[in-house]
Amino acid sequence: MISIKRIQAVVIKDYRDLLKNAYMLSTAVIPLFFAFIFSQGEGMETAVVFMPITLSMVMVGSFIQAGVIAEEKEKNTLRGLLLSPLNTSEIFIGKSVLSAVLSIIMVVAVILIGNIPMPDQTLLVTAAILISLVIFISIGTILGLVSRTVMETSVAGIPVLFIFGMGDVFRTMIESEWLIKVLSYLPDKQLGQLLQQLMNGQSVGEHFLVLALWAVLSVIVTIYIFKKRRFD
Amino acid sequence: MDMSEIINVSNVHKEFDGKRALDDLSFSIQSGETFGFLGPSGSGKTTTIKLLTAQEGYQSGSIQVFGRAVEDLKDPKLMRRVGVLTDNSGLYERLTVNANLQLYCQLYSVPYKRIEEVLHEVGLTGEESKVVSKLSKGMRQRVILARTILHKPELLFLDEPTSALDPVSTERIHRILRTLNEEGTTIFLTTHDMYEAERICDRVAFLNKGHIQLQGPPRELRVSHSNSSITLLLKDGREQLVGNDHEGAEHIREVIANQQLASVHSNEPSLGDIFARVTGKELF
Known part of the structure; x- marks a missing residue:
């Protein structure tokens, strides 16, 4: 059974800790600079118009989440939580709430600062962003679990940043059609296409399905790695 | 299993990648006892604690804690009866002593007023607002011990609790452990410090290459080998x-x-x- 009280305890601790963590705080605001730079450009290509949104989810959802998890391992505090009445689900949820809330705040801020045109279907947009958040936070948790230190997450996170956060930039340089096809199934691209098609009034069911599959898969992989690496 | 037995370990074998870590391990611990596991580094002391706290599985044998299979410790209700201080337990360094303990108060549903009480028990009264990163190693270890006993566990697992501490801090921790034991807490302790074992343990076991070579009360062992x-x-x-x-x-x-x-x-x-x-x- 999941205890809200125990989850809340972890969230409050993480919040207090984050306020004193300069590395995490500076990482959290980086997407705002990107959004500002994007807002200065004119005639932005459709392919990259939603990039600041995915970038903020990678920087905040994945990087901060990875740092939070890796620090628990690095400082040997995760073991303390595991040996307390917290169960696995409570640890997962508790350790993800702060990254999720920060990500949502940053996504909204990025949309506003970057003047990013958004579809009118607020509910669908919210659902798509929340599903994407599950994916990026899971990726962050995996990064945190496989890294031994917070510094390692920065190194291990670079490919994630390039592939998921700035993938649209690189995709414009690729000529191989099969590679473009494969990359088009990555969650950032799916989210971008979903938002674009919503704006164009087109069907988005397929993109939702792909994003949902990514979310389920990433959560399963996260749980598997957690069970393998939690006491390392 | 005897009713007063808190821990019963029977013929336990543990291997890591085909390499034997624990071999035919058998012992039992009675309620209210302080039991010391003595052995050099790499003898299997920490592995034993990991097995007894369900952090690791084992290949054969049986382990019972509170009369139930050790795997049941994953049940939060049973885990509440246990306190574990691992060899590398950590604290949230940027947070104060108070904030560190508040987290565990909430996890164990213990009122915040217990913090003052437990800090008094470990000799850290008045230090609650200090940031952990500013504390000495001995003080940190006492904060970790405070966190471990915050919920008044019936059974304490302590993995090298005074390792690398100065004599004053070590003495303080020994006093705390003796008091806890007098109050009825059962203690399982690993150490390579024979002085520590002699001072606070009712019974000790000598672990060598994953095998118990001798066990008994320190006094009896000394007399029988005199x-x-x-x-x-x-x-x-x-x-x-x-x-x-x-x-x-x-x-x-x-x-x-x-x-x-x-x-x-x-x-x-x-x-x-x-x-x-x-x-x-x-x-x-």
Whole structure:
């Protein structure tokens, strides 16, 4: 059974800790600079118009989440939580709430600062962003679990940043059609296409399905790695 | 399993990648006992604690804690009855002592007023607003101990609790552990410090290469491994070795009558000596 009280305890601790963590705080605001730079450009290509949104989810959802998890391992505090009445689900949820809330705040801020045109279907947009958040936070948790230190997450996170956060930039340089096809199934691209098609009034069911599959898969992989690496 | 038994370990084997870590491990711990696991680094002490707290599985044998299979410790209700201080337990360094303990108060549903009480128990009254990163190593270890006993566990697992601490901090922790034990807490302790084991343990087990070579109360072990001789220190500084028999008693009487005796010393070996004798190894 999941205890809200125990989850809340972890969230409050993480919040207090984050306020004193300069590395995490500076990482959290980086997407705002990107959004500002994007807002200065004119005639932005459709392919990259939603990039600041995915970038903020990678920087905040994945990087901060990875740092939070890796620090628990690095400082040997995760073991303390595991040996307390917290169960696995409570640890997962508790350790993800702060990254999720920060990500949502940053996504909204990025949309506003970057003047990013958004579809009118607020509910669908919210659902798509929340599903994407599950994916990026899971990726962050995996990064945190496989890294031994917070510094390692920065190194291990670079490919994630390039592939998921700035993938649209690189995709414009690729000529191989099969590679473009494969990359088009990555969650950032799916989210971008979903938002674009919503704006164009087109069907988005397929993109939702792909994003949902990514979310389920990433959560399963996260749980598997957690069970393998939690006491390392 | 006996009703007063808190832990029962029976014929446990544990391997890591085909390499034997624990071999036919068997022992039991009674309620209210302080049980010490002595052994050099790599002998299997930490592995044993990991098995007893369900952090690791094992290949064969059985482990029962509170009369239930050790795997049941994953149940939060049972885990509440246990406190674990691992060899590398950490604290949230950027947070205060108070914030660190508040987290665990919430996790164990313990009121915040217990923090003041537990800090008093570990001799850290008035330190609650200090940031952990500013504390000395000894103080940090006491905060970790405070966190471990915050919920008043019935059973405490302590993995090298005084490792690398200064003598003053070590003495403080020994006092705390003795008090906890007097209050009824059962303690399972690993150490390679035979002095620590002699001071606070009711029973000890010598672990060598994953196998228990000897176990029993420290006093009994020392007496049973004694060579029965007595050393007399004379007032002129000389030492005399006499047997623990009629002849030796006559000699002691004579020395006392001649007012030559400064002090009498039994020649019981230390636990470290016994360990070395039994295993052919030093504890360090």
